[in-house]
Amino acid sequence: MKSKLKLIDESGRRIDGRLLDELRPLRFEVGILKNADGSAYIEQGGNKIAVAVYGPREVHPRHQARPDRALLRTKYRMATFSVKDRKSPTPGRREIEISKVIREALEPALLLEKFPRTAIDVFIEVLQADGGTRCASISAAALALADAGIPMRDLVTAVAVGKVDGRIVLDLNHLEDQYGEGDMPVAMMPSLNAITLLQCDGTFTLEEFxxxxxxxxxxxxxxxxxxxxALRSKYLDALKTYRVI
Amino acid sequence: MIKVKREKIKIVLPGEVVKVGDIKTTTEVIKLDDKLVSTLIGIPKMKRRRGERVLSVLPLKTPYIPKEGDIVIGKIVDIGVTNWLVDINSPWKAILPISEVLSKPVNVSKIELKDYLNIGDLIVARVIAFDLTRDPLLTIKESRLGKATRGLFLELSSWDWLLLKSKEKTLLRGVKKKANCNIVLGANYRVLMIGKGLEEELKALEIVRETLGRRST
Known part of the structure; x- marks a missing residue:
């Protein structure tokens, strides 16, 4: 749907006042939940997402267990109050698909073969959505997994880029996502310089891509x-509570 | 490991290069080309093993992975026909067969397993077999192993437990002398304090807290 909404003004500022290559305000918190084995929280612009990790633990139903590695299960869910119009609480096609792409973006980073016949559950709850929730979820889920002590090759970090008013911009918000011309979520393991997720929606020329x-x-x-x-500060704080070190 | 000065503490994160070079490593460090990369959050440490330098990362948090020979503190969670299932704070449930509890062969149809160990009972056991393809196997057929009839039970984080373990000797002596208690440090990050009564055990708990050096709680 094309509209006359102007997403970039004459001075090159975007609708929320950001420059083309500017991220939204970002904040991470690790270990927000006591009962989960690992947890993390992210605020990125208007996005507010909590992630909990349980496991490695026994697989139920049992037949799903893999004899050679752990089973990674992710559940991405949007709260009914996360968007303007109430969202139906039943998981829809979109949520099931996003759960799958998030799982596949995280899997390459995890050393799942260290825990055969177990399951690692990742629960992602979107409390408030403002575009780019799948990317924010991946970044937060990686922290929660590290917090749970699950061995990883690297953290996974994700961000969306897109085409708005013919210009390539970083970290789309909800309006740019909806009225822009293209949207491309990317997830990477930055230290390894490896891409684990690349989706693309809209039209890009090769140069634009x-x-x-x-x-x-x-x-x-x-x-x-x-x-x-965020990870380092949580664990350094935890160490400071000891007198011995 | 706990003698590090706070200012000098270096935490490594998953994906962080700990060292470059050809050095032997333990399992929490992986090799990518010539880079040695940590897979966990922890404190890097060089060890000497048989004259060779080995790089390891002391994890600040990690699930318990059973090892043959480990003394663990388990909780009975289920009773089978010829075995008990035991929660040992690891990703896998452990199996305790009748033959590792009773010394004589018995007729399963004539005895009730729950008369020996019931659901919820705590046991101190030894891991006799584990290799990732099967669930860990336990035994309580040794001296100092068996059902804990009373005691105070603690479940620690892996880092707290490492701290306690590094001071095990002083701790054991201190608890014995000051609180008249026995203390078992299970390898699965669980601690059991057994004394004559609750009073002694609470005293032992106080000593454990002091050893951990917590400022608060």
Missing amino acids: KEALELAKKGIGVIYEKQRE
């Missing part, structure tokens, strides 16, 4: 540092 991917890498670098900072 290359530009978008470079922009995504740049954004991911910034988010990665924030992720590491």
Whole structure:
């Protein structure tokens, strides 16, 4: 749906006042839930997402267990109050698909073969949605998995890039996502320089695609540092409660 | 490991390069080309093993993976026909067969397993077999193993437990002397304090807390 809504003004500022390559305000928190084995929370612009990780634990139903590695199960869910119009609480086609792509984005980072015949459950609850929830969910889920002590090759970091008013922009918000011309979520393991998720919706020329991917890498670098900072500060704080060190 | 000064503490995160070079490593460190990358959140440490330098990361949080020979503290969660199922705080439930509890062969149809160990009972056991393809196997047919009829039970984080373990000798002596208690450090991050009564056990708990050096709680 094309509209006359102007998403980028004459001075090159976007609808929320950001520059083309600027991220939304971002905040991570690790270990927000006591009963989960690992947990994390992300606020990215208007997105508010909580992630809980349970496991490795026994698989139920039993026949789903893999004899050679752990089973990774993700459940992405949007709260009924997460969007303007009440969302039906039943998981829809979109939520099931996003659960799947998030799982496949996280899987390459995990050393699942260390826990055969077990399951690792990742529950993602979107409390407030403002575009780019799948990317925010991936970044937060990686932190929750690390917090649960599950061995990983690297953290996974994700961001969306897109085409708005013919320009390539970083970290789309809800309006840009809806009225822009293209949307491309990218997830990476930054230290390994490996892409684990690449989706694309809309039309990009080859040059635009290359530009978008470079922009995504740049954004991911910034988010990665924030992720590491959040993890490190939680565990350093925990160590400080000991007198002995 | 706990003698590190706070300012000097270096935490590594998953994906972080701990060292570059050709050094032997333990399982929590993986090799990518010549880079040695941590897979967990932890504190890097060089060990010497048989004259060789080995790089390891002491994890700040990790699930318990059973090892043959480990003494663990388990809780009976289910009773089968010829075995008990035991929760040992690991991703896998452990199996305790009758033959590892009773010394004589018995007729299963004539005895009730729950007369020996019932659901909810705590046991101190040894892991006798585990290799990832089958669930861990336990035994209580040794001295100092068996059902805990009374005691105070603690479940710690893996890091708290490592701290306690590194001071095991002092702790055992201290608890014995000051609180007149026995203390079992299960390898599965669980601690059991057994004394004559609750009073002694609470005293032991206080000593454990002091050993952990917690400022709060």
